[in-house]
Amino acid sequence: MHTPAIFLLAAMATAAHAAEQPSPVSPPAAPAGQQQPQPTYLDYYHNLLSGLMVLNGILANVKDKESADQSAELAFAIYENINEIPRSAALKHTSEEEQRRVDALYSAAKQAFTQNLQQHIRNIVLHKNYSSDHMGELIDKLAENDWAADHPSDSSGLQTNPAKLQSAEQEMSSFLDQTLEQIENINTLLQTVHNTVSADLAAEKLAAFMQQTEARRDQLSEQHAQTPPNMVERIIQSRMQRIESGKAATKAVQKKLEQQNYYGSQTLKKALLKFAYRF
Structure with missing residues (x-):
């Protein structure tokens, strides 16, 4: 899954779909007689950072009790997804050298995402959770996790070269636009x-x-691993109307296909569920 800055450029276009599914879809099982691959430290970071990005997007939209209740419901689903790969379990299957490499690539982005998350949490708490009990439960849950802890801001590992930042923004914008166009075609x-x-x-x-x-x-993960998260948020926010339109269209056509039992195609049913879960 990706880089700190661009995990959601492919996923955000349909990120809310996963939370709208009746239940999470497990990754395909390993063939009989083979063990399911164990998550690595890289898998942990990919899962964590993509989840933190989604949480930031969800909590940024909280402005009253109704949006707090709705956001808490979505955020709980993302919270569960993040915890599917515990750090301790991932470290068991990662060498110390690989751990250092992954930390060097992604730790600065994790701190930046966490700082954004804490800002959203502080704003919500300041407004007394907008009188939403469900939101209060979510914030209590987040406080239990070290990945949601408030750490001093450190952006020393992020890219600052103007030319490289411009190139990264152009490539990521192009990637998201192409992804959205392909989703529309699908x-x-x-x-x-x-x-x-x-x-x-x-x-x-x-x-x-x-x-x-x-x-x-x-x-793109390898090329732009140190891109500042706020750049990605800006890229995504400028396309939210198109993202929401694609989301609604996908939801409508999936409902239609469900009513027809996918015309007897288990292949299509599995592909659509995987699409909702992975993207």
Whole structure:
């Protein structure tokens, strides 16, 4: 999954979908006789930073009791996802050398994301959780985790070169725009599904899209690992209307396909659930 600054450029376009699913979808099981791969320290960081980015986006929109209640419900789902890969478990499957490498890449971004999260929490607490008991429960839960602890700000590991920052913003903006366009194309394709054959074909294209998007995302991870998180937030916020539109379209077409039992295509059903969970 990605770099501190760009985890959500692929995921944010449909991030809320995962929280709207009736239940989380587990990753595909390992073939019979093979052990499920154990999470590494890199997996831990990827999962943590993408989750922190989503939490920041959710809590930034809290402004009254209604939005506090709604945001708390979404945030609890993300909270559970973050805790799926404990740091202690990940360290068991990571060498000390790899741990140092990963920390060097991502620790500054973790601090920056955590600082943003704490700012949102302080604002909510200042407003007495906007009278939302559910939001109060969420904040209590966050206080129990070291990844949500308030640490001194340290941006020394983040990129500051203007030319490199401009290049990073252009590449990430282009990546998000292309991802959103492809999601729109996928939604259009899904609307044409009318039988098992067309459903299976749509599933193949959806799977190919996810594979290509994740590959490009990982490539950008290595190139722009130290991009400041506020740059990504700015890129995403400027496209929120398009993101929300894509989200609504995906939700509508998925509901239609569910009503038709995916035209008998288990392949499409699994692909859509994976899409909602991973993106």
